[in-house]
Amino acid sequence: MALFADQLVNGCALGALYALFAIGFGLVFATLGILNAAHGTYASAAAIAAYFAVDALGVPFPLALLLGVAAAAVLALAVDQVAFQPLRAQGGGMLGALITSIAAWIVLDNLADDATGHQSLSFPLSSYPSGMIHLGAIAFARMQGWTILAMAAVTVAMHLLIRRSRFGAAMRAVGWNEAAAALSGVNPRAVVSATALLAGATSGLAGVLGAVLTQNVSYTLGEGLMLKGFAAVVVGGYDDVRGAAVAGVALGIIEVMTAQYLSSSLRDGITYALLLGFLLLRPRGLFGSAAFTRA
Amino acid sequence: MTALLAVEQLGKSFGGLRAVADLSLEVPRGCVAGLMGPNGAGKTTVINLLSGLLRPDHGHIRLDGVPIEALPAHEIAARGIARTYQNVRLFAGLTALEQVIAGCFLQRGASLLASLLGLPAARAAQRRVRARAMELLAQVGMAARAEQLAETLSYGEQRRIEIARALGAEPRLLLLDEPTAGMNAAESEAIGRLVHRLRDSGVTVLMVEHNVRLITAFCDRVSVMNFGRALVHGTPAACMAHPGVQEAYFGRRDDAARIQALR
Amino acid sequence: MANTLADLWEAYRSTLGFAIVNALFGLSTYAVLSVGILSFATVTYAAAGGFIGTQLALQLHWPTLLVLPAAAVAGAALAWLAALILLRLDSHWMALASLALVLLTRVVAINATGLTGGVSGLSVPLFVPFVVMPALLLIAVLLFWRLGASWYGIAARAVREDAVVAATIGIPARRIRMLAFVISGATGGAGGMALALMLHFLSPDTYFINVAFTMIAAVVLGGSYHWAGAIIGALVFTVLPVLAQAVLPAFEQVLNGVALLLIMIFLPRGLIDPRQWRLRRVRAR
Numbered sequence A: 001m002a003l004f005a006d007q008l009v010n011g012c013a014l015g016a017l018y019a020l021f022a023i024g025f026g027l028v029f030a031t032l033g034i035l036n037a038a039h040g041t042y043a044s045a046a047a048i049a050a051y052f053a054v055d056a057l058g059v060p061f062p063l064a065l066l067l068g069v070a071a072a073a074v075l076a077l078a079v080d081q082v083a084f085q086p087l088r089a090q091g092g093g094m095l096g097a098l099i100t101s102i103a104a105w106i107v108l109d110n111l112a113d114d115a116t117g118h119q120s121l122s123f124p125l126s127s128y129p130s131g132m133i134h135l136g137a138i139a140f141a142r143m144q145g146w147t148i149l150a151m152a153a154v155t156v157a158m159h160l161l162i163r164r165s166r167f168g169a170a171m172r173a174v175g176w177n178e179a180a181a182a183l184s185g186v187n188p189r190a191v192v193s194a195t196a197l198l199a200g201a202t203s204g205l206a207g208v209l210g211a212v213l214t215q216n217v218s219y220t221l222g223e224g225l226m227l228k229g230f231a232a233v234v235v236g237g238y239d240d241v242r243g244a245a246v247a248g249v250a251l252g253i254i255e256v257m258t259a260q261y262l263s264s265s266l267r268d269g270i271t272y273a274l275l276l277g278f279l280l281l282r283p284r285g286l287f288g289s290a291a292f293t294r295a
Numbered sequence B: 001m002t003a004l005l006a007v008e009q010l011g012k013s014f015g016g017l018r019a020v021a022d023l024s025l026e027v028p029r030g031c032v033a034g035l036m037g038p039n040g041a042g043k044t045t046v047i048n049l050l051s052g053l054l055r056p057d058h059g060h061i062r063l064d065g066v067p068i069e070a071l072p073a074h075e076i077a078a079r080g081i082a083r084t085y086q087n088v089r090l091f092a093g094l095t096a097l098e099q100v101i102a103g104c105f106l107q108r109g110a111s112l113l114a115s116l117l118g119l120p121a122a123r124a125a126q127r128r129v130r131a132r133a134m135e136l137l138a139q140v141g142m143a144a145r146a147e148q149l150a151e152t153l154s155y156g157e158q159r160r161i162e163i164a165r166a167l168g169a170e171p172r173l174l175l176l177d178e179p180t181a182g183m184n185a186a187e188s189e190a191i192g193r194l195v196h197r198l199r200d201s202g203v204t205v206l207m208v209e210h211n212v213r214l215i216t217a218f219c220d221r222v223s224v225m226n227f228g229r230a231l232v233h234g235t236p237a238a239c240m241a242h243p244g245v246q247e248a249y250f251g252r253r254d255d256a257a258r259i260q261a262l263r
Numbered sequence C: 001m002a003n004t005l006a007d008l009w010e011a012y013r014s015t016l017g018f019a020i021v022n023a024l025f026g027l028s029t030y031a032v033l034s035v036g037i038l039s040f041a042t043v044t045y046a047a048a049g050g051f052i053g054t055q056l057a058l059q060l061h062w063p064t065l066l067v068l069p070a071a072a073v074a075g076a077a078l079a080w081l082a083a084l085i086l087l088r089l090d091s092h093w094m095a096l097a098s099l100a101l102v103l104l105t106r107v108v109a110i111n112a113t114g115l116t117g118g119v120s121g122l123s124v125p126l127f128v129p130f131v132v133m134p135a136l137l138l139i140a141v142l143l144f145w146r147l148g149a150s151w152y153g154i155a156a157r158a159v160r161e162d163a164v165v166a167a168t169i170g171i172p173a174r175r176i177r178m179l180a181f182v183i184s185g186a187t188g189g190a191g192g193m194a195l196a197l198m199l200h201f202l203s204p205d206t207y208f209i210n211v212a213f214t215m216i217a218a219v220v221l222g223g224s225y226h227w228a229g230a231i232i233g234a235l236v237f238t239v240l241p242v243l244a245q246a247v248l249p250a251f252e253q254v255l256n257g258v259a260l261l262l263i264m265i266f267l268p269r270g271l272i273d274p275r276q277w278r279l280r281r282v283r284a285r
């Protein structure tokens, strides 16, 4: 029983990473219509930036975390400016942006691989809050707790931001129809930039926390998050923060439980089978609205 | 003899809005029928229902006595209903001729395998389709533009190509949604004459039109709609004189205030 | 002299072979793109063709030349199944779902050890004369050329530009798209087997997401409005890394990415753009 509870926490922490990743990925997809293949590279970049801040500059971990998140946000904005903005100006569709995001992904992944010297680094044990927390019979690492808390906070904040604030309304307006949004007084450029920053920051947060939890600072960190976070986007629905969060956590738990109680070789299989099942039965995600048709 | 098109108690709502409400309508074979009504009356929705782009909530649509309301759009086209669009919808990147060849899809006359192998029968069919498309372009006066990209042509020219594309399906019933919108008087006249020629060659036409002069000159009968319902059916002159029609278009005096408030 | 030529041929023959395989993948991607569908599932068909074809040769001792069409059939069958799922979704979801299929493909490749050799991979001790590769491409080109010239070509174009309007002139959009999937599957399946014959070794990573991304990029770069675009794009994408390696070996991949970015920004409709030709032809009058 204690094992089960421990694994539940492990699953939640892992799922929280997927959720954080999925929130940003879905945000960009819903608002900007971009299937961003480079979204995972922001996570790797944040982890690498935070690692060097800790390792080379001796910055305390919370500050390094913030630095990493900020670096990812700035990187996302830069990618948006370099790779997506020129296409937006030409009115190119989703295909063009997908290609340029692939280009950005290739470039950034390779730069990340160079930055870590073609190996996987890890944060020194003493550099982050590494103790265990005991809650009754359950024991889990302090960082796992922080990760779950961070995910919950980000989910609530993002949901409120998108559904309740004026800025969120502007974001949805741009996602719906950029020209119409501009006519009604929304500044699309500002909304686009803010969306990119937010997406980069959430991916970066997933990156730094994930680097600590999985002891992996390298470009593979972002790639791993991408493959699973993507499943959370589809299962949760890309236009709903709550859906992405719930789906991410659920996938994390399922993955850990499958590895524990069934077979570790099935852990990815179950995730993707679930993904396919959802595509068949609920193609618009957990909280998705019914399809509407346009004649 | 049954009418070519018979619409019975047709209804379609969008959320709470009843765009078409219990509409009944008949179009006899070999006539040019007009469909009038103020903006938002539901005319385009009727065309969309007839061509299978929308499913009715209730009611029947019969073509030559056969119910077609449950068929998919491409089946309805195969049964003989073709249409144009209120906002011209030509295929981007295709020449005028290619648009019409696409319209001749139902006349392709060869299996895919035969076409792939370039069998003589398939090649002959392809030549036939091309010749037919050229003929249709000539019929709408666009033969000289055959090789031009459709999007580089003027609005009026694009409308004509759209008509030629619809004719490619060899329809029994042709639905035109505001075919003269944005045209001057001379161009509109030309469309009217084209419609008459089509009728004389055996195509029944139902056209949405706002221009009263055109309706009077070229339509054999008219139906007027308002708020999704049929107000009146009859000859153009009778319909124009009908008090309900006058009111629908110009409003009663005491309605003016209400309309202001609605805006 | 003859010797140097022979050396040159030896050195670049495999590059040419990979270019041909990539061209087949590009054509497979183009097949669905030409009816307005962005799908990454070419990788899945390639995996089916590669693994099934190889097993037919190894287990059932089919002659290698017979294995190529068999791989095409396997790919086509799988694509037909995929289409049943994917065609129910609308465009954004369809793209995501096809990406999901690619991820699943790898999981299957890892776990279906009987078919794929699992993580340790599958060696492919099959050899064909090199001319089989260009012959394969030639067959594919003939197919796409004839398709483009037949009524299918114009119907596909109509469905791509406006599926609703296409339906109202009698074009069964769903059937056309089904057909596009099957063509994509056959081309992808054959390409997958061709890749197996080039590599002589298959692993779960042979058919994975990077292949999908490269293929889409190649098609868009070459131009997605003509089948020749897929071939030109694949050629560029095969030669570019070789060039980059020669110029700046340390930054080979980065250079690839930058080149892709620049091409996309400055040539958004691709290298082969029939629309430009037509506009020019009209202006020239």
Ligand SMILES: Nc1ncnc2c1ncn2[C@@H]1O[C@H](COP(=O)(O)OP(=O)(O)OP(=O)(O)O)[C@@H](O)[C@H]1O
Pocket (backbone or CB within 6 Å): A294, A295, B014, B017, B019, B037, B038, B039, B040, B041, B042, B043, B044, B045, B046, B086
């Ligand atoms: N797909 C749709 N979804 C929701 N409402 C719609 C839809 N199509 C039409 N409507 C509404 O139905 C009503 C009738 O529209 P319709 O386009 O049929 O009018 P119309 O008679 O063609 O007008 P117009 O002369 O302006 O073309 C309008 O109030 C319109 O806003």
Ligand SMILES: [Mg+2]
Pocket (backbone or CB within 6 Å): B043, B044, B045, B086
């Ligand atoms: Mg209308």
